[in-house]
Amino acid sequence: MIVIASGKRYLDIDAYASMLAYRELLKLKEIEAMAVSNVPLNESVPPSLLAYPFKFDDYEVKEGDQFIVLDVSNKDFFASFVTLDHLIEIIDHHPGNEDFWADYTLNRCIIEPIGAVATILFEFYVKENLLHKMDKSIAKLLMAAILDNTLYFKAKITKDRDRDAYKRLEEIAGVNSTFVEHYFMECQDMILSQFEEAIKNDTKIENISPYLPSVFGQLILWDKECIQDKIACMKEILSSFGEDWMINIVSLKEGRSYLFYSNKQVKNNLEVLFAISSLEDFILLDTVWLRKEIMKKALDKK
Ligand SMILES: [Mn+2]
Numbered sequence: 001m002i003v004i005a006s007g008k009r010y011l012d013i014d015a016y017a018s019m020l021a022y023r024e025l026l027k028l029k030e031i032e033a034m035a036v037s038n039v040p041l042n043e044s045v046p047p048s049l050l051a052y053p054f055k056f057d058d059y060e061v062k063e064g065d066q067f068i069v070l071d072v073s074n075k076d077f078f079a080s081f082v083t084l085d086h087l088i089e090i091i092d093h094h095p096g097n098e099d100f101w102a103d104y105t106l107n108r109c110i111i112e113p114i115g116a117v118a119t120i121l122f123e124f125y126v127k128e129n130l131l132h133k134m135d136k137s138i139a140k141l142l143m144a145a146i147l148d149n150t151l152y153f154k155a156k157i158t159k160d161r162d163r164d165a166y167k168r169l170e171e172i173a174g175v176n177s178t179f180v181e182h183y184f185m186e187c188q189d190m191i192l193s194q195f196e197e198a199i200k201n202d203t204k205i206e207n208i209s210p211y212l213p214s215v216f217g218q219l220i221l222w223d224k225e226c227i228q229d230k231i232a233c234m235k236e237i238l239s240s241f242g243e244d245w246m247i248n249i250v251s252l253k254e255g256r257s258y259l260f261y262s263n264k265q266v267k268n269n270l271e272v273l274f275a276i277s278s279l280e281d282f283i284l285l286d287t288v289w290l291r292k293e294i295m296k297k298a299l300d301k302k
Contacts, residue, residue, distance in 0.1 A: 001065045002026065002033040002088070005079040007072045011037055013044040014116050014149045015071040017141035018091070020054045021121045022070065024138055028130050033068075034059040037079060043198065044148045046186035052137040071117045073097040091120055093149075093157070115155065115162035118145035122165040131172070139173035144183050151220065152180060152252045154288040184222035184252055191219065195230060199237050199247075204291070209298035211273040213266050215245035218291045224251035224258055231260070238262070246270065248291050259283040273298055 004022050006015035019035040026033040034057040041050075061081040066088045069078055073092035089108045090101060093116065101109050110120060122142055125131045146166045150158040153166075170179070191198040203217040217238055221227065227234065227249070238245040244266050249258040260282045261267050271277050274285065274297075 001059075001062065002031065002068060003059070003061055003065045003081075004033055004035045004068045004070065005082050006037060006070050007077050008039060008079050009077070010040050010042045011045075012042050012071075012145075012148065013049070013141070014118055014145040016041060016045050016049075017138075017145035018070045018117045018121045019056070021118070021134075021138050021142055022068065022124070023057075024054065024135065025121070025124055025128065025130065028133050029128065036061065036081070038081070039079070043187055043190040043194075044144075046183070046190055048182075048186060049141060049144060052141065054135070054137055054141070073101065073111050075100070091117055093117055093120075113157055113159075115150035115153075115158040116146045116148075118142040118149070119159075119162045119165040122169060123161070131168070134172055136173050139169045140175065140179070143169045143173060143175075143179065147180060147183055148187070151250065151288060151290070152184070154252070154255060155290060156293065181222065181253075188222045188226060191221065192226060192230075195227075195233065196237055199234060203238070203241060203247075205241060208295055209301070211269045211298040211301060212295065213242070213244035213246050213262065213269075215241040215262075216291060216295075217245065217247035218250070219247065220250045221252065223253045224249050234260070235262075248289065248294060250288055250290070252288070255288055257285040257287070257289040259285065273301060 004019045006019060023033050023035040036059050037056055066086050067082045068089040069082060070091050072078060073090050073094060074097050075084060087106060089106055092111045093114050095113060098111050125134055143166060146162050150162050153163060199217055203215060205215050207214045215238060238247055244262050246259055246261045246266055251258060259270055261270060270283055276283060
């Protein structure tokens, strides 16, 4: 049996959608395969997508099964049941492990900088000339994955291939532009319903640069307005991690990042880093910045 797998801690919509799309593609080619995971899904997979008629298989991995791994290429993070001896394929977009796999003989190993693995899966359907047979629900899952992993095409890793794939998937799914807001609002609702957990799960504590506090949180929202009455609560949660903190609130609808901070010292450092000054109790950036991009800017600053 061919088993399609992903990571070992949690799966996001890119892994989820790509695994199901790959299984369905193999089915169209009359190759039997199972999409298998034993870990939770994160808040990028909202209830309406889980209600689609495509789900993971209830399958127990057996001796001799072969593995295709998607959206992860660091072997230490592979699903626990994956064995390297029987690994046949890796499709990923996280850099860093290309050299390791260069020494392995796999049927296929694609690790490339692109917005989403879902885009690569879309391209597989095109290559196999089976796009006309793609189910509408699979198209919607892949669309959600591209939206999430490219942050609505605003993340710097986004390629034209992601935009092209999305456009063609939109036609197959037969949905209009409200899909975007609907998807991100549903993810936002999941974040709000477990607000403290969401902040804790996405806060990094690490000394990176004199320009940044060691506690650095991030929330990716559709509309920053939705946390207006939660700001005090958010500050309290972050203060529990340390005296100096900041949080990057991405507001996708506006295409901007809001930086909240613990005190004047942190504020001053951020104003120097971004060459900006603010009269508000936050710093408003004019585009979306991801935490990893802010970290890189701080590291590059002499
Ligand atoms: Mn991904």
